[in-house]
């Protein structure tokens with residue numbers, strides 16, 4: 662297997678388009694891909710590493726954070742502004758594996774993997790982030806909800822790469838549950854975000870259905886910066902109902918539904934009441 666590490670995006674895209682499908686595998690942090698290859702999933706001739714592309718960037722705007730696809734999660738986590746401006750994202754990034762893993766793993770890799778138990782997808786859905794996709798004809802931007810098609814399936818076409826993720830700075834919170842916190846993936850994770858005017862709340866759940874999803878009926882119950890306790894309880898119960906809960910080897914459906922209700926309620930309560938960052 663050859664290892665290529667181009668320094669220009671055009672070279673990377675040309676390589677992806679060269680030869681038959683499956684010849685090239687894209688390598689970012691490698692925390693998912695290398696395990697797949699070890700297990701015999703795929704036999705690429707070329708590993709196309711993205712690590713020399715100038716994409717490890719993190720840029721704050723007035724109302725957005727732009728994260729380059731190959732920025733290691735640990736660098737995002739260390740950013741001094743993150744706790745104040747997008748608290749839910751900091752909580753979610755901190756939940757991904759251990760510190761050594763986060764030194765390697767990237768946001769782009771997490772989204773393209775599109776795992777049902779990803780800790781980053783629910784918070785990014787709740788924040789309504791957008792994904793910048795680069796191909797041979799330039800860059801297009803689409804909402805994350807449209808980018809994801811199912812487990813391990815996205816809209817990325819052959820010759821396309823995730824270039825960046827654009828994340829609104831919003832009051833937000835993330836809660837998760839797992840059996841062994843240090844080295845398991847989450848059984849359930851939930852994320853809640855609120856628009857600065859308090860008009861709209863967004864709730865996303867993961868680990869209960871084939872892919873993370875928004876709980877729109879429950880969202881519609883919440884209004885204002887500090888909704889009354891009974892509305893929070895109803896919204897949490899509603900989110901647990903519309904999450905599409907299923908049982909699997911990690912937990913039963915009854916346990917998951919109860920857990921969802923509790924975690925959504927905790928996340929709603931944890932969203933900062935005051936404005937966060939410049940958006941508020």
Ligand SMILES: Cc1cc2nc3c(=O)[nH]c(=O)nc-3n(C[C@H](O)[C@H](O)[C@H](O)COP(=O)(O)OP(=O)(O)OC[C@H]3O[C@@H](n4cnc5c(N)ncnc54)[C@H](O)[C@@H]3O)c2cc1C
Nearest residue numbers: 687689690691692693694758767769770771773779780823
């Ligand atoms: C021990 C362990 C614990 C883990 N714990 C968690 C956890 O708690 N929570 C969680 O959410 N995840 C967890 N993961 C999963 C994993 O670490 C994340 O999904 C990680 O963010 C993947 O990023 P990466 O850069 O390593 O991707 P890679 O492994 O390099 O790539 C993953 C996939 O995305 C493709 N890809 C990568 N970057 C791009 C790009 N820019 N454009 C197009 N395609 C691209 C690759 O071709 C590959 O198919 C864990 C994994 C391990 C091994």
